[in-house]
Structures are given as C-alpha cells and as structure tokens.
Amino acid sequence: MEKLIYLDNAATTQVYPEVFEEMKPYFTEYYGNPSSVYQFAQESKNKVERAREEIAEMLNAKPEEIYFTGGGSESDNWALVATAETYAKKGKHIITSKIEHHAILHTCEYLESRGYEVTYLDVDENGLIDLEQLKKSIREDTILISIMSANNEIGTIQPIAEIGKIAKEHEIFFHTDAVQAFGHIPIDVEEMRIDMLSASGHKIHGPKGIGFLYIRKNVRIGAFIHGGSQERGKRAGTHNVPGIVGLAAAAKIAKENLESNIKYETKLRDYAISRIENEIPFAVLSGHRTKRLPNNIHFCFRFIEGESMLILLDQAGICGSSGSACTSGSLDPSHVLLAIGRPHEIAHGSLRLTLSEKNTKEEIDKVVDELKKIIERLRSMSPLYEDYLKKEKANV
C-alpha cells in the first residue's frame, strides 16, 4: 500500500516517538502513585511537578495555576460549570460565540436548563466575533466570557488579547478554549489577560486522555471531579502520570519548534489554498485568510457532498475530514459553517485538511491532484451541477 497521507491533525495527531519514549518508564518502572508517601512514588510526583512547571512557563503562568484534566472537553466543562456555580450570586449571565466547540455549546445549553442565561455572539463571514457586539452584550450580571482561541473547523483565530482587555475592564472572567491553538500559536496569559484556558495533549503530538485547565489564582472555582485531594483538591483522580509526562514532553517540543512550525505550515497551507483556488472551480475558502491557524485548510466545494469526497480520498490513502452532516449522523451541516453564512447546500460540500510539520509539498500536490479528479467525478453525478450547467446554457 502507498504511504498514508494524514491531513487530519485537528482531529488528533501522531504521538511523537520521542514523546512516547519519555512516557514509557512511567508505565512500567516508575508506576508509583504520586500521592503515596514512600520514596518509590517520589519520582512520579517530581515528574508531574516538573511537567506542570514546563507547561506553566510556556503560557507565562504559575505552576500552581495549571490543573491536569482528562482532556479539552473536561477542561471546558469544568471552567463553565464551576464558574457558573461559584459566581451565581454575582450573576447568571455568560457570553460565548456561535462557533464554539460542542464541549462549550452543550455545556452552555446545560447551564441554560439550570437557570443561567447565555448570549451567543455572531461571527462575520470569516468567523470573527465583533468586539462591539461583545461590549454591548455585557450586563451587570455577566460573570464569564468564553471565546475559543481558534476554531477547530475553519481555523479562524479570534482577537484574544482584545477580548481579554474588555473582560478585564468590566471585571468579568475570560475563559478561552485553546485546544486547537495551544502549541500551535503563541499564547501568553498575562499579555492576553486570560483567566482560564483549556488545552489538550493529543492535538500537539502528545497522548490522548490528558489535558489541563489553566486557572488564574484569583478565580476561585471549586472542583468538578470529586473524590480526592489531587490537584490542590480541585481535580480528583489518580494522576495520569504517563499522560502528564507525554503532554509536557509534547508541549516542550511544540514550544521549541513553534516559530519554525508556524513558518513552514503557513507556507504549505497557503500553497494548498492557492492550488485549490486556482485549479478547482466553485471552491470557497472558509475562515479568515490570514488570521487562521497555520495548519488549517478548509473549503466548501459547490454541488457535491462531503462524505462522498472523504470516502474517495480515503480510497486514495488520504485522511481528511468534513463537517458534513452525513458523517456526524445529523442532517444539519456544521453549526460553524451556518454561522459564517454558508447556505446549507454549500455547507454540505465541506472539506477540512489539517497539517502537521511532517507533511510535505509532494503530499499536498498529490492531494490536490486527487481532489480535482474526485470533485469532477462527483459533480458529473450531481443533479445540482446539472441544473447549474443548464441554467448557464440558457443564459448564454
């Protein structure tokens, strides 16, 4: 079989072999529970604390502000639910956006069912929120603003520092879901005035099932997972030591290579975008052209449906993804594409390709060549394309 071309790094990434090597001893050699008293467990405990320091340093945070969790979704749930509960006396209003990950949106729906009010900010055609609308949405009883750093589907990067400034001015906590951004673009919680930040290990070539929530010291939220004194009593459960080691090792590599990865991936991304735009008709780029994750390529191809495209790409050894309804089992296309104003029939023809620094120009060339053939084939079968061509003919 030909080599697999993996372009779904926003879904998950390969664990770097060197990260896996660092993790290994913490499965079989230093398997002690960091909470235990005896000397043998000290190595595990020390390693967890070193990992915490490394991650904190990367964000310009303090080590005691980093809380390890089971991943990005848990961090998002925790930040929202615990803030809402702890600060309910101050108010019951939360501001978020329409294009958040479901870990945020579904948690907001849950909170609404418990008597909280949520404002969902609109986004423009590029997926950016409007800072004026944000300001106007702030009320006396607003306790939290939660806006993602970068979107998981279309890659648009929000003006995080500006949002942080607005939140600070109004003395409202600011949480950001940085699952797609952490390790991919620079983040400084001081400069950007971020109070809480969710991140995940497996989006940065670390293991799955590990993440963290950064909680600024003055945010006094309680535990979400109860049952032990781990993580300063705020997150119960025996430490996932190999996971934490892997997360920190991956974060360290991401930090060291941040600039060169951004440079390399941005170049590759823009090459792919320009080839697709120049060579495939009726291809619409989604997301902001420059304020976007270096690894994100997202297009809607008119007259065709995403799942068919993914199956044919898969048969050519190419892994991509689609916000397509059919792949998720729901009939509605992606809420993100609808929020940026894409009509349903165009939103159905979506394709997301997400790079890692291991991808090459040769791979992109092969993908675009295959994509051209696949789209032509699917369009030749499409009644929408047939109608379009007939209409064009009639207009001539």
Place this chain on the structure above:
Amino acid sequence: MYSEKVMDHFNHPRNVGEIEDPSGVGTVGNAKCGDIMRMYLDIDDNGIIQEAKFKTFGCGAAIATSSMATELVKGKTVQEALEVTNKAVMEALDGLPPVKVHCSLLAEEAIHAALWDYAKKNGIVIEGLKEPVSDIEERVDAE
C-alpha cells in the same frame, strides 16, 4: 461502516446520467438535508421500464441506493417498480447503517416521483401510487 455491496455501488455506480426526453423524471430530497436524487425512466408502450438513469447529490449511501434502485426497476413493469420499496433497496445492498436508512427512503421516493411524472404526462392512473412528497424529511419525521 458500509457493506461491500454499498461500496461497490458507490465506487462503480450503475446507470449514472440523464435520459433525453424521458418517459418520467422525478427529483426528491433537498439540499438542506444534504441529499438530492433525480431519477429518469424510459418506459415503453407496454409499460415496461427499458432504461433507468440517475443523478445524485449526497453521501456514499445516497449514491449507492440510487444506483441500486435503478438496477432494481430496470426491466420491470410500472406496477412491479412500484413494489421496489426502500427495504428492497436496503436488502439488495446488504443493509445500511441506521443513520443512512433515510437514503433508501429517498431512493424509493425517487422511483415514485419519476412514475408520477410518467402517469401525469400520459394521463393515466397507476394504482397504489400516491403523489410523492417533495421533501423527504416530512416522511422520515412521519415514520
């Protein structure tokens, strides 16, 4: 997630295309839900379906069910074609994942829509044929 038969009909769809001046043509589904099927039928004077062609905008299952539906109605009488149900299409494909069952309903509906057009053009009544719903979701919701 798909059976080998579904993949075969997706990769090598039978009867893709259009028929010029068809005896009947029907389009069902909507772009909102992500599937549109158009079926063309060529029916001879004895009421036998000589040719069936389709065009489909949709997922792998939508394309495979369209392809199978055209295969199943070819050579049949109008009355026999009416008995090609979504279950028959699904069975012929060795099954569909639960979330894709609506694709087989769409295929059945496409046959009915093409037959309805044929009946209307020729001023005949096909026993048991109801006017097809334009939006397949109404039917999915009703079931």
